[in-house]
Amino acid sequence: GENVEQHPSTLSVQEGDSAVIKCTYSDSASNYFPWYKQELGKRPQLIIDIRSNVGEKKDQRIAVTLNKTAKHFSLHITETQPEDSAVYFCAARDSNYQLIWGAGTKLIIKP
């Protein structure tokens, strides 16, 4: 079955710098890759997603890239702000229509 690995587990960046979180997946049939942001004590919220028929998607300061050959996808956050501090989860949709989740990355924005 699908397996998703996420790195790093913790990422600390200076405010204004960029942050990159990477995920790898095992099932080449996976075709949907969302990213969720979870602030402390809150529910996970979808921030961006990508399907396997495109290689990159952007939404303002956030972008996701997908490399199907290497089976990895990444979240890029530019010009980081204090409100970007949260735990970020990646996921991959498997052939059973479920999302297989990464373990999460705690992003810390230093002022």
Added chain:
Amino acid sequence: GAGVSQSPSNKVTEKGKDVELRCDPISGHTALYWYRQSLGQGLEFLIYFQGNSAPDKSGLPSDRFSAERTGGSVSTLTIQRTQQEDSAVYLCASSLDGTSGRWEQYFGPGTRLTVT
């Protein structure tokens, strides 16, 4: 529009008691998922309902856990004979259609379960 709602928001129960957690998905969403999240941890899949199909129960950790979805809408997760290790936040999510096209999952606020 209204999002996914869950009740209760918090539940404290004694070890050995049964609990029921409720989820109201977004209207029109045919797919419904239950997850468990322990403190500081990731999302653990429990069960998935898609329309009128038989649910995927592959994530339920033991036979003390069960769930049902009545009328293709509201779902109830039941934990029998609760144990301390059941303490966690139970999250429900729904998506428009789990089998084609619209796969974005929207989460409810969760139920924080504490077993004493």
